[in-house]
Amino acid sequence: MTYTLILLRHGHSEWNAKNLFTGWVDVDLNDQGREEARRGGELLVEKGYLPDILHTSRLKRAINTANIALDAADRGWIDVKRSWRLNERHYGALQGKDKAQTLAEFGEEQFMVWRRSYDTPPPALADDSEFSQVGDPRYADLGDEMPRTECLKDVLTRLMPYWESEIKPDLTAGKKVLVTAHGNSLRALVKHLDGISDDDIAGLNIPTGIPLVYELDENFEPITRGGTYLDPEAAAASIEAVKNQGRK
Numbered sequence: 001m002t003y004t005l006i007l008l009r010h011g012h013s014e015w016n017a018k019n020l021f022t023g024w025v026d027v028d029l030n031d032q033g034r035e036e037a038r039r040g041g042e043l044l045v046e047k048g049y050l051p052d053i054l055h056t057s058r059l060k061r062a063i064n065t066a067n068i069a070l071d072a073a074d075r076g077w078i079d080v081k082r083s084w085r086l087n088e089r090h091y092g093a094l095q096g097k098d099k100a101q102t103l104a105e106f107g108e109e110q111f112m113v114w115r116r117s118y119d120t121p122p123p124a125l126a127d128d129s130e131f132s133q134v135g136d137p138r139y140a141d142l143g144d145e146m147p148r149t150e151c152l153k154d155v156l157t158r159l160m161p162y163w164e165s166e167i168k169p170d171l172t173a174g175k176k177v178l179v180t181a182h183g184n185s186l187r188a189l190v191k192h193l194d195g196i197s198d199d200d201i202a203g204l205n206i207p208t209g210i211p212l213v214y215e216l217d218e219n220f221e222p223i224t225r226g227g228t229y230l231d232p233e234a235a236a237a238s239i240e241a242v243k244n245q246g247r248k
């Protein structure tokens with residue numbers, strides 16, 4: 001018995017284009033992102049990976065990526081589950097800040113610790129900031145779990161209960177599961193699936209809009225470590241672009 005899990009990072013957003021830290025700010029896709037999502041859906045058809053169920057975050061760039069991709073695959077009718085546990089990493093006080101300016105102000109080392117270290121979160125975001133999500137009705141059910149900042153380790157901690165209680169049961173039921181989420185929530189999931197060390201995860205980046213397929217064995221371990229991108233060339237180019245954000 002093998003299980004099929006398809007991971008899809010949302011396409012380019014308005015803030016990816018502006019080079020701003022985004023996190024939980026609910027920014028929409030731009031034209032490039034919508035096109036990436038459509039192409040992602042076409043790839044699902046071309047390579048024969050039609051999902052049976054969708055799991056998304058509660059952020060519109062992931063929701064709209066899924067809608068566009070599934071529409072392109074004539075699969076808009078499948079069941080959907082949404083969870084804040086798939087949201088992007090909360091970027092704390094960096095939300096809304098320019099990546100290039102942050103790099104110039106704090107230097108390469110601190111910039112990369114905030115972006116890619118496993119267990120050092122950025123400073124917390126004040127509740128009265130225009131970029132805070134405190135008081136947003138979509139997170140009314142979170143109570144004390146509402147983050148003000150997160151490192152990747154925090155993301156993994158809040159993601160794992162959802163993986164166990166919602167995604168794994170769908171896989172066990174024999175469904176092809178599509179997860180549309182974010183650069184850092186997918187890095188956390190991939191870290192878990194591939195058993196990547198706390199140090200090595202710093203070097204892993206997820207491209208926008210390109211489906212990444214994991215075939216998992218009965219113990220939910222990848223048959224091919226790292227999974228398979230449905231368009232490997234486009235994935236390699238996009239990974240470079242993500243890596244170099246803030247450096248233009």
Ligand SMILES: O=C(O)[C@@H](CO)OP(=O)(O)O
Nearest residue numbers: 020021022023088115183
């Ligand atoms: O700004 C963000 O929320 C993330 C994803 O776009 O950026 P980074 O790749 O720098 O973690």
